[in-house]
Amino acid sequence: MRCRMCKERAVISMRRHNTAFCRLHYREFFFRQVSRAIQEFGMLNPQEGVLVCVSGGKDSLVLWKVLHELGYKTRAMYIDLGFGEYSLLSKQKVFNTAKKLSQEPIVVSLKDMGFDILASAKAKHRPACSVCGTAKRYCFNRTAFEEGLQVVATGHNLDDEASRLLGNVLRWQTHYLAKQSPVLPSESEHTPKKVKPLVKLTEREVAVFAFLEGIDYILEECPYAKGATSITYKLLLAQLEEKMPGTKHAFYLGFQEHLSKFSLAEAPKGELKTCKVCGQDSFEETCGFCRLLGQLSP
Numbered sequence: 098m099r100c101r102m103c104k105e106r107a108v109i110s111m112r113r114h115n116t117a118f119c120r121l122h123y124r125e126f127f128f129r130q131v132s133r134a135i136q137e138f139g140m141l142n143p144q145e146g147v148l149v150c151v152s153g154g155k156d157s158l159v160l161w162k163v164l165h166e167l168g169y170k171t172r173a174m175y176i177d178l179g180f181g182e183y184s185l186l187s188k189q190k191v192f193n194t195a196k197k198l199s200q201e202p203i204v205v206s207l208k209d210m211g212f213d214i215l216a217s218a219k220a221k222h223r224p225a226c227s228v229c230g231t232a233k234r235y236c237f238n239r240t241a242f243e244e245g246l247q248v249v250a251t252g253h254n255l256d257d258e259a260s261r262l263l264g265n266v267l268r269w270q271t272h273y274l275a276k277q278s279p280v281l282p283s284e285s286e287h288t289p290k291k292v293k294p295l296v297k298l299t300e301r302e303v304a305v306f307a308f309l310e311g312i313d314y315i316l317e318e319c320p321y322a323k324g325a326t327s328i329t330y331k332l333l334l335a336q337l338e339e340k341m342p343g344t345k346h347a348f349y350l351g352f353q354e355h356l357s358k359f360s361l362a363e364a365p366k367g368e369l370k371t372c373k374v375c376g377q378d379s380f381e382e383t384c385g386f387c388r389l390l391g392q393l394s395p
């Protein structure tokens with residue numbers, strides 16, 4: 098297998114693009130896909146400060162490195178979820194990349210905030226991931242505001258977004274479909290713009306890039322990810338992709354052309370207020386995170 102550009106030995110072949118690249122040209126391809134996503138969807142401009150949410154996994158660490166090398170003003174944030182060994186190891190991976198990039202990440206510890214995901218999930222009879230999502234969103238918004246950063250970037254890739262889209266379509270969750278854009282505008286000074294610059298790249302493509310760049314990332318899944326429906330959707334999409342290369346791309350990125358049809362179907366949210374506990378945006382007197390936190394207090 099030879100590189101399409103220079104005929105050197107290829108390190109990756111991509112059936113969906115019907116092409117193969119050597120190490121050098123794959124790097125160029127990868128950066129081009131990120132830059133194209135940023136331009137096409139109007140994600141970032143060079144003046145904006147970007148909070149990159151890093152988990153210690155390959156996607157977010159790759160995103161941090163690529164945005165940093167593209168010259169964007171990045172600051173990384175790691176949220177210590179308090180998941181024992183898994184959290185210790187993932188934090189270590191973040192610091193390994195931080196050292197290589199000569200950047201200091203912001204570390205937010207839920208424990209230091211008096212919050213415990215598992216205790217809250219048990220008290221509320223909610224899945225851990227649902228409580229975790231609320232806590233993470235709160236930390237992203239609050240940290241971006243406190244640090245004066247206009248944008249929050251996450252490492253969601255094409256597989257993540259296509260599987261989420263499939264789940265939303267299967268249940269016709271139109272208010273979620275309206276939010277499946279790779280860029281969500283800021284709603285107020287407390288809520289930054291949210292962007293996903295890796296949406297044009299598959300999980301495999303990100304993994305190959307991480308390997309070639311020597312990025313040290315956590316291989317283990319979060320211990321509470323087991324049984325997530327998104328894994329089932331990813332497997333289904335992988336089977337389709339195997340038979341029909343390019344399906345995931347056409348499904349998710351093709352959907353972007355129809356996105357405006359779903360905006361009007363968005364669930365009414367009511368009036369935006371200020372949380373009386375923390376001062377962040379909320380549609381109720383107290384924001385979702387402060388309500389969860391309050392229920393854990395003795």
Ligand code: Q46
Pocket residue numbers: 178225226227229230319320321322
């Ligand atoms: S939501 Fe769920 Fe993730 Fe939180 S509890 Fe783990 S799997 S980390 S992306």
Ligand code: ZN
Pocket residue numbers: 100101102103104105118119120121122
């Ligand atoms: Zn080449």
Ligand code: ZN
Pocket residue numbers: 372373374375376377383384385386387388
């Ligand atoms: Zn609050």
